[in-house]
Amino acid sequence: MRTPRHTKRFRRNYLKMQRSGRKMQKVVALMDMLIDGKPLPMEYKDHPLQGDWAGMRDCHIEGDWILLYELGRATDGHEIITFHATDNHENLFG
Numbered sequence: 502m503r504t505p506r507h508t509k510r511f512r513r514n515y516l517k518m519q520r521s522g523r524k525m526q527k528v529v530a531l532m533d534m535l536i537d538g539k540p541l542p543m544e545y546k547d548h549p550l551q552g553d554w555a556g557m558r559d560c561h562i563e564g565d566w567i568l569l570y571e572l573g574r575a576t577d578g579h580e581i582i583t584f585h586a587t588d589n590h591e592n593l594f595g
Contacts (some may be wrong), residue, residue, distance in 0.1 A: 502536060502537055502538065502580075503535070503536050503537075503538060503572070503579075503580040503581055503582040504580070504581045504582070505536050505581075505582055505583075505584065506574065506581055506582070506583040506584070507539075507583070507584050508583065508584065508585050508586070510585060510586050511583060511584045511585055511586050511587060512586045514586050514588050515528070515587060517588070518559070518566070518587055518588070523566065524571060526572070527562050527563060528562050528566075528568060528587060529550045531545065531560065531562055531568060532568070532584065535570060535582055536582060541560060544561075545560040545561055545562070546558075546560060546561045547559075547560040550569075552577060554569075554594075557569055557570065557571045557585065558570055558571065558572070559593075562587070565589040565590055566587070566588075566589060567586075567587065567588065567589065567590060568584065569584070569585040569593065570582055570583060570584050570585060570588040571583045571585060574578070
């Protein structure tokens with residue numbers, strides 16, 4: 502099991518998506534799978550990012566709704582997962 506962390510941007514994005522009427526149980530279920538280290542179904546289109554976003558991954562919650570996250574290790578060696586943002590392509594990548 503990975504230790505989850507959330508950036509300030511992620512928390513703002515999450516509240517924005519919640520206010521816009523998104524079904525938040527979808528992103529919560531996806532985050533739970535990632536925290537538990539379970540392989541994601543192909544429908545999420547999980548993939549590594551390149552360029553300025555190298556080292557991070559994104560997956561599609563539904564349609565154009567994306568979750569950006571990063572896998573890493575804490576100084577004591579245990580796995581961590583940092584959730585960086587959740588929004589659409591345009592708002593995340595310009």
